[in-house]
Amino acid sequence: xxxxxxxxxxxxxxxxxxxxxxxxxxxxxxxxxxxxxxxxxxxxxxxxxxxxxxxxxxxxxxxxxxxxxxxxxxxxxxxxxxxxxxxxxxxxxxxxxxxxxxxxxxxxxxxxxxxxxxxxxxxxxxxxxxxxxxxxxxxxxxxxxxxxxxxxxxxxxxxxxxxxxxxxxxxxxxxxxxxxxxxxxxxxxxxxxxxxxxxxxxxxxxxxxxxxxxxxxxxxxxxxxxxxxxxxxxxxxxxxxxxxxxxxxxxxxxxxxxxxxxxxxxxxxxxxxxxxxxxxxxxxxxxxxxxxxxxxxxxxxxxxxxxxxxxxxxxxxxxxxxxxxxxxxxxxxxx
Amino acid sequence: xxxxxxxxxxxxxxxxxxxxxxxxxxxxxxxxxxxxxxxxxxxxxxxxxxxxxxxxxxxxxxxxxxxxxxxxxxxxxxxxxxxxxxxxxxxxxxxxxxxxxxxxxxxxxxxxxxxxxxxxxxxxxxxxxxxxxxxxxxxxxxxxxxxxxxxxxxxxxxxxxxxxxxxxxxxxxxxxxxxxxxxxxxxxxxxxxxxxxxxxxxxxxxxxxxxxxxxxxxxxxxxxxxxxxxxxxxxxxxxxxxxxxxxxxxxxxxxxxxxxxxxxxxxxxxxxxxxxxxxxxxxxxxxxxxxxxxxxxxxxxxxxxxxxxxxxxxxxxxxxxxxxxxxxxxxxxxx
DNA sequence: TTGAAAGCGCTAACAA
DNA sequence: TTGTTAGCGCTTTCAA
Numbered sequence: 001x002x003x004x005x006x007x008x009x010x011x012x013x014x015x016x017x018x019x020x021x022x023x024x025x026x027x028x029x030x031x032x033x034x035x036x037x038x039x040x041x042x043x044x045x046x047x048x049x050x051x052x053x054x055x056x057x058x059x060x061x062x063x064x065x066x067x068x069x070x071x072x073x074x075x076x077x078x079x080x081x082x083x084x085x086x087x088x089x090x091x092x093x094x095x096x097x098x099x100x101x102x103x104x105x106x107x108x109x110x111x112x113x114x115x116x117x118x119x120x121x122x123x124x125x126x127x128x129x130x131x132x133x134x135x136x137x138x139x140x141x142x143x144x145x146x147x148x149x150x151x152x153x154x155x156x157x158x159x160x161x162x163x164x165x166x167x168x169x170x171x172x173x174x175x176x177x178x179x180x181x182x183x184x185x186x187x188x189x190x191x192x193x194x195x196x197x198x199x200x201x202x203x204x205x206x207x208x209x210x211x212x213x214x215x216x217x218x219x220x221x222x223x224x225x226x227x228x229x230x231x232x233x234x235x236x237x238x239x240x241x242x243x244x245x246x247x248x249x250x251x252x253x254x255x256x257x258x259x260x261x262x263x264x265x266x267x268x269x270x271x272x273x274x275x276x277x278x279x280x281x282x283x284x285x286x287x288x289x290x291x292x293x294x295x296x297x298x299x300x301x302x303x304x305x306x307x308x309x310x311x312x313x314x315x316x317x318x319x320x321x322x323x324x325x326x327x328x329x330x331x332x333x334x335x
Numbered sequence: 336x337x338x339x340x341x342x343x344x345x346x347x348x349x350x351x352x353x354x355x356x357x358x359x360x361x362x363x364x365x366x367x368x369x370x371x372x373x374x375x376x377x378x379x380x381x382x383x384x385x386x387x388x389x390x391x392x393x394x395x396x397x398x399x400x401x402x403x404x405x406x407x408x409x410x411x412x413x414x415x416x417x418x419x420x421x422x423x424x425x426x427x428x429x430x431x432x433x434x435x436x437x438x439x440x441x442x443x444x445x446x447x448x449x450x451x452x453x454x455x456x457x458x459x460x461x462x463x464x465x466x467x468x469x470x471x472x473x474x475x476x477x478x479x480x481x482x483x484x485x486x487x488x489x490x491x492x493x494x495x496x497x498x499x500x501x502x503x504x505x506x507x508x509x510x511x512x513x514x515x516x517x518x519x520x521x522x523x524x525x526x527x528x529x530x531x532x533x534x535x536x537x538x539x540x541x542x543x544x545x546x547x548x549x550x551x552x553x554x555x556x557x558x559x560x561x562x563x564x565x566x567x568x569x570x571x572x573x574x575x576x577x578x579x580x581x582x583x584x585x586x587x588x589x590x591x592x593x594x595x596x597x598x599x600x601x602x603x604x605x606x607x608x609x610x611x612x613x614x615x616x617x618x619x620x621x622x623x624x625x626x627x628x629x630x631x632x633x634x635x636x637x638x639x640x641x642x643x644x645x646x647x648x649x650x651x652x653x654x655x656x657x658x659x660x661x662x663x664x665x666x667x668x669x670x
Numbered sequence: 671t672t673g674a675a676a677g678c679g680c681t682a683a684c685a686a
Numbered sequence: 687t688t689g690t691t692a693g694c695g696c697t698t699t700c701a702a
């Protein structure tokens with residue numbers, strides 16, 4: 001007991017005794033067992049972070065934000081990559097509940113929150129990031145997300161302002177809220193300009209290179225090919241580039257290409273792609289702060305909290321911006 | 336007790352009883368507490384992965400390999416980013432020991448293994464990845480790494496074969512084994528060609544963009560500027576590019592640039608940089624498999640295991656390969 | 671086939 | 687200021 005008091009820095013221990021305890025700890029190489037501690041205290045100082053893929057720079061940056069805030073508050077983080085697979089997601093969530101994490105940050109793989117049952121039962125605090133949940137109704141989980149509708153809207157408007165009228169869009173699965181929202185923003189921009197929405201130009205695929213590649217290929221094979229393509233996330237855009245190169249088309253001369261979400265190393269070194277960027281790191285930071293406040297009961301607010309971060313349009317060259325200014329646009333990747 | 340038997344699928348339970356137990360579990364929404372389980376069993380089914388930065392695609396890919404193997408064996412992974420900071424590393428290792436992880440995969444931030452004390456005391460299995468430990472002597476930890484000496488050697492030889500004679504090299508801190516090894520490989524190639532090693536062309540900096548930027552700037556400001564630069568890892572190369580652009584020099588016309596470690600999205604889309612690549616995913620997979628075997632006592636071998644993976648030279652254009660073939664090389668990033 | 675006892679290492683509550 | 691008791695939820699051992 002006295003040892004416990006010393007380790008937890010509690011008062012009521014004679015300095016002399018404290019010293020003796022410390023010495024004994026030193027000599028025996030004793031290391032406290034936080035498993036036992038968590039077990040009795042009923043809290044683990046651990047949060048779970050469930051995202052699609054730790055290989056995706058967007059999530060990785062977000063994760064970094066989470067980790068930094070967690071560390072600052074003496075929390076550990078368990079990372080889980082779902083690969084957008086609802087079964088993996090359900091499995092990971094179950095494991096996290098079993099491990100009795102104090103809270104969970106989740107970018108759900110589907111809009112249906114059926115895998116959340118056990119978490120809700122156990123009343124484990126949870127914060128969504130990046131993606132909404134549609135059901136169960138009235139779930140009202142806190143969320144930190146980017147404004148996908150708005151981002152897609154300004155990106156599409158940008159293409160329209162450059163004269164594009166047939167714009168293809170490739171997004172992730174319908175199961176994911178951002179996919180629907182990005183398509184919605186795209187549609188709003190078209191409608192505002194009085195341009196009819198053509199469903200065949202809208203591809204719900206998957207947020208992966210493979211998805212971007214396949215869908216783009218289909219778009220390029222249409223009888224009346226789009227003059228511009230909207231990549232729904234970084235992976236999709238990379239896949240789209242591959243498809244465009246394969247078709248021996250040039251960006252932006254033959255097809256313009258813009259991306260929702262920046263393409264990390266590439267854009268940094270070679271600022272060519274016109275994109276809308278999201279503040280991934282901030283999303284992680286805010287989500288973690290929110291979660292920890294909830295865990296520690298410092299969040300008095302009862303209603304659903306919704307933090308929506310505005311994305312930013314970064315105009316570069318991949319949509320033919322220079323072309324329209326009567327300047328010969330640089331050409332990308334023309335091998 | 337009977338519940339325990341049912342949950343663990345042990346025999347010796349009447350089918351009828353089993354059914355009743357399952358029903359009760361269903362009804363009450365019971366979820367086992369793996370904390371308690373780990374506590375009594377003295378194993379957590381968790382491994383710790385301690386790396387420099389989950390934002391670095393190299394480590395991220397490696398992490399993915401670890402995670403996949405872990406999941407396959409019902410292990411969870413706790414990720415820790417040290418930022419190459421030995422204090423953070425020591426702190427994270429301490430936390431992992433307290434959490435009684437079953438094993439640790441570590442890419443050490445320094446060659447001195449002083450932060451490993453508690454792990455060794457507790458006899459927690461550990462596998463190093465990517466980087467060696469120099470001390471304590473005779474520690475003989477298992478390791479899975481790339482062959483940095485060889486990789487740097489072939490990359491340097493490639494530059495030499497293209498006619499470069501003054502080659503600058505920027506690597507990470509001397510504290511990190513790969514930095515020393517890459518410099519060693521570089522030297523070996525020079526010596527083999529009878530070219531004197533000039534110490535001022537060798538920059539031990541840090542494995543970061545900032546490090547690459549600063550050191551490259553210094554190299555470019557030398558009275559007799561190198562004709563080629565060897566970036567010690569992906570981050571360093573990116574920083575080097577920035578410095579080169581800032582100096583208004585062209586790659587490869589004015590300076591050739593090669594990289595140890597590929598530059599993910601960039602190279603994939605725009606295969607321009609000549610690099611040596613490492614099989615990061617495999618490193619993660621092998622390390623995790625090795626560790627889990629050790630944890631489960633299936634690894635009979637007593638001696639130190641050392642798995643060294645050969646890196647691969649990928650020749651592209653950033654070293655002026657096309658120039659020397661009397662073809663006008665493409666120019667990179669000339670705004 | 672089922673159940674009771676004991677103990678894993680810790681801390682809250684209380685007692686000395 | 688220090689120490690004792692009890693209990694967190696599980697599994698191992700042993701008894702019924």
